[in-house]
Amino acid sequence: MDQFLQHILNGIVLGGSYALLGIGLTLIFGIMYVVNFTHGELYAFGAYVVFAVVVALEGNFFLALLLAVVLGAVLGGGIEWALLRPLRGASIDTTMLVMIGAWIALQNTEQLLWTGVAKAIRHPFPEAPLVVGPVSISWIRIFVFFAALVLIAGSHLFIRRSRLGAAMRATFQDRETAALMGVNIDAVHTFTFAFGSGLAAAAGALLGPVFVVFPTMGDLAALKAFAIVIMGGMGNFIGATLGGFILGIAEELGAGYISSGYRDAMGFLIIIAVLLFKPTGLFARAERIG
Amino acid sequence: MKRWLTGAVSWFACLGLLAVPLPGEGAETIKIGVTQPLTGVVAASGNYVAQGARIAESLLNAKGGILGKKVELIVEDNKSNPVEAVATAEKLIVRDKVPVLMGAWSSTYTLAVMPKLMEYSVPMVVETSSSGKITTSGNPWIFRISPTSAMEAVAMAPHVKKFNVKKADFLSVNNDWGRGAADEFAKMLQKQGIRIGTRETMDAKAQDLSAQLAKIKASGGDTLFLTTGVEQITLVLKQAKEQRLAHKIITTGGSSSPDQLIEQAGAAAEGSYHILFFAPWFPEAAPYPALAKEFVAEWKKRGYNFAGLTEGFRGYDGIMTIAAAITKAGKADAKSIQKALWDVQVQGVNGPIKFMKEGPKGRESGQSQPNVFIVQIAQGKVALPGFMKK
Numbered sequence: 020m021d022q023f024l025q026h027i028l029n030g031i032v033l034g035g036s037y038a039l040l041g042i043g044l045t046l047i048f049g050i051m052y053v054v055n056f057t058h059g060e061l062y063a064f065g066a067y068v069v070f071a072v073v074v075a076l077e078g079n080f081f082l083a084l085l086l087a088v089v090l091g092a093v094l095g096g097g098i099e100w101a102l103l104r105p106l107r108g109a110s111i112d113t114t115m116l117v118m119i120g121a122w123i124a125l126q127n128t129e130q131l132l133w134t135g136v137a138k139a140i141r142h143p144f145p146e147a148p149l150v151v152g153p154v155s156i157s158w159i160r161i162f163v164f165f166a167a168l169v170l171i172a173g174s175h176l177f178i179r180r181s182r183l184g185a186a187m188r189a190t191f192q193d194r195e196t197a198a199l200m201g202v203n204i205d206a207v208h209t210f211t212f213a214f215g216s217g218l219a220a221a222a223g224a225l226l227g228p229v230f231v232v233f234p235t236m237g238d239l240a241a242l243k244a245f246a247i248v249i250m251g252g253m254g255n256f257i258g259a260t261l262g263g264f265i266l267g268i269a270e271e272l273g274a275g276y277i278s279s280g281y282r283d284a285m286g287f288l289i290i291i292a293v294l295l296f297k298p299t300g301l302f303a304r305a306e307r308i309g
Numbered sequence: 310m311k312r313w314l315t316g317a318v319s320w321f322a323c324l325g326l327l328a329v330p331l332p333g334e335g336a337e338t339i340k341i342g343v344t345q346p347l348t349g350v351v352a353a354s355g356n357y358v359a360q361g362a363r364i365a366e367s368l369l370n371a372k373g374g375i376l377g378k379k380v381e382l383i384v385e386d387n388k389s390n391p392v393e394a395v396a397t398a399e400k401l402i403v404r405d406k407v408p409v410l411m412g413a414w415s416s417t418y419t420l421a422v423m424p425k426l427m428e429y430s431v432p433m434v435v436e437t438s439s440s441g442k443i444t445t446s447g448n449p450w451i452f453r454i455s456p457t458s459a460m461e462a463v464a465m466a467p468h469v470k471k472f473n474v475k476k477a478d479f480l481s482v483n484n485d486w487g488r489g490a491a492d493e494f495a496k497m498l499q500k501q502g503i504r505i506g507t508r509e510t511m512d513a514k515a516q517d518l519s520a521q522l523a524k525i526k527a528s529g530g531d532t533l534f535l536t537t538g539v540e541q542i543t544l545v546l547k548q549a550k551e552q553r554l555a556h557k558i559i560t561t562g563g564s565s566s567p568d569q570l571i572e573q574a575g576a577a578a579e580g581s582y583h584i585l586f587f588a589p590w591f592p593e594a595a596p597y598p599a600l601a602k603e604f605v606a607e608w609k610k611r612g613y614n615f616a617g618l619t620e621g622f623r624g625y626d627g628i629m630t631i632a633a634a635i636t637k638a639g640k641a642d643a644k645s646i647q648k649a650l651w652d653v654q655v656q657g658v659n660g661p662i663k664f665m666k667e668g669p670k671g672r673e674s675g676q677s678q679p680n681v682f683i684v685q686i687a688q689g690k691v692a693l694p695g696f697m698k699k
Contacts, residue, residue, distance in 0.1 A: 021527065022523050022524065022526070022527040025519075025526075025552070026523055029517075029519040033519070130348050134356070135347055135348030135349060135352030135355075135356065135386075136352050136353045136356055137353060137540040138573075139572070139573035146575065146576055146577070148550070148551045148553065150553070155552055155553050156551065157551040230516040230544060231516070231543055231544060233352065233540070234348065235348065235349050236516075238514075239516075270517075271519065272520075273520075274521060274524075275523060279510050280511070282515060282521075283512050283514070283515060
């Protein structure tokens with residue numbers, strides 16, 4: 020029973036970060052229909068910004084997190100502006116190839132800058148874990164979990180309640196009509212991509228100090244993000260959030276009670292099941308937005 | 310836009326063509342191919358091995374090279390990936406025409422490369438991999454200077470009593486190396502009447518190991534044998550502390566780079582034991598202390614990370630073994646080098662290197678018998694446990 024409680028706690032905490040990754044991608048992949056291969060690189064980028072600020076410049080940890088999100092959004096916006104804007108209206112194959120190119124270029128730039136050797140980031144939280152009865156959890160993971168929750172809730176409110184959020188939803192529902200209503204389509208595209216990228220960078224910045232940082236760290240993260248988006252339904256914000264938690268808990272319980280060697284396969288087993296039985300996603304509703 | 314793109318593509322194509330060496334070019338050097346994981350999940354170790362190999366290259370060339378020719382290492386990145394390992398080996402053999410290889414760090418990468426050695430008849434000195442399969446599968450082009458997991462277990466056996474192990478658990482990377490090591494150590498422990506608890510594996514890319522650790526904690530064992538690269542060892546130590554795992558942790562395979570653990574895992578590394586094949590903190594304990602000191606001094610002079618010495622020596626010993634074979638053969642073709650490797654006797658940083666036959670008769674691979682050390686991280690420093698002191 021103690022072991023079960025620990026697994027569930029680990030799964031929920033991990034799920035928070037997965038959800039953050041998932042909502043960033045569901046904005047871009049789910050509602051912009053861009054198969055965003057750079058999502059994992061933005062994740063790695065966020066982690067490296069924190070590394071650069073905290074370890075190389077000996078700066079403040081929390082400032083570094085904030086900077087990572089801002090720079091991640093700027094980089095994402097830049098990618099959209101430079102690579103995707105000229106291809107607006109091009110086939111999905113073309114944009115996919117361009118995004119694969121961007122992914123490889125970004126990853127190799129990281130390798131050139133930081134070498135392939137993994138780095139560790141110091142964090143200001145106590146090393147001794149918080150112990151509650153039979154289970155324990157580290158302070159940094161508690162912080163990461165709540166930071167992720169705040170970001171997810173904030174993003175949700177932003178897209179649901181703000182004018183810009185409404186413009187985003189309108190644009191991806193019907194571009195022509197939105198343009199006729201006075202929405203600046205180009206700006207909305209760039210902003211949405213920047214927003215999703217900022218969330219990916221936030222996930223990397225939060226998880227970098229928990230794990231270690233290396234240039235290919237984004238590959239597995241991106242795969243999981245795709246799994247979450249497909250599980251939750253394309254463009255479904257709540258679906259991606261719940262999908263993140265389901266994946267986290269499924270991985271923990273799968274590794275704990277089935278086989279630890281197949282831990283990372285659990286997510287993909289779920290995808291296969293979802294695609295077979297409910298191809299629109301576990302939480303699909305009539306509309307696809309928000 | 311399209312025209313610009315076509316122009317750029319053809320320009321790069323031209324550059325690519327020009328980069329192909331012309332026949333006869335470079336005949337003045339003796340080429341040695343090296344494939345190591347310079348990027349990806351086990352990049353730290355691969356870079357350290359490559360740095361050690363570069364030291365051997367410079368020292369050889371400073372002494373006039375081999376057979377009057379300069380030694381030229383061609384180091385390729387196998388990206389911590391068996392598919393890339395095969396691609397790099399093929400590139401080195403077919404395009405660079407190297408007569409001999411060193412690589413490929415992980416057992417999985419080495420096993421992937423091995424059929425290519427058969428196909429092209431090129432020998433490879435294996436510097437790190439420890440899966441038993443490598444030397445028992447009947448590949449006569451393999452010469453291994455690193456110990457097998459079985460050899461490590463045998464070296465560990467007389468010390469097990471001092472660790473006071475009652476019940477042992479295992480956490481291994483889910484590949485040929487990790488599973489092989491868990492098998493060999495479990496066998497050795499069972500012979501001594503020690504109970505085996507849970508045996509967990511982890512994907513080589515996995516970052517979150519909390520599920521495995523929760524299960525190990527619940528098994529009620531007292532000692533955890535951990536087999537993986539330094540990156541994952543760092544994560545395991547940190548997360549074991551988060552989950553208050555009380556186990557004594559012993560790493561196997563010699564890829565733990567303890568100084569890197571002290572730096573990256575901090576207090577979580579305290580008390581852990583590590584099986585190593587070179588202990589640069591105590592060069593006087595090496596079989597050839599003068600050589601060990603010289604190697605450590607050269608490593609420091611180049612400003613390489615001290616933590617990498619426990620892996621870097623492998624690259625040095627591997628290249629020196631190949632150099633000795635080429636010198637003995639008197640020429641640098643694959644067949645002669647393979648033949649000469651059977652007769653070399655090299656003084657390595659680890660100790661004496663000499664190949665014994667292993668595997669099915671008529672198709673034996675070469676296996677050397679290296680030295681094994683056990684160190685402990687105590688008070689933020691690497692120490693020799695009492696029983697290892699002479």
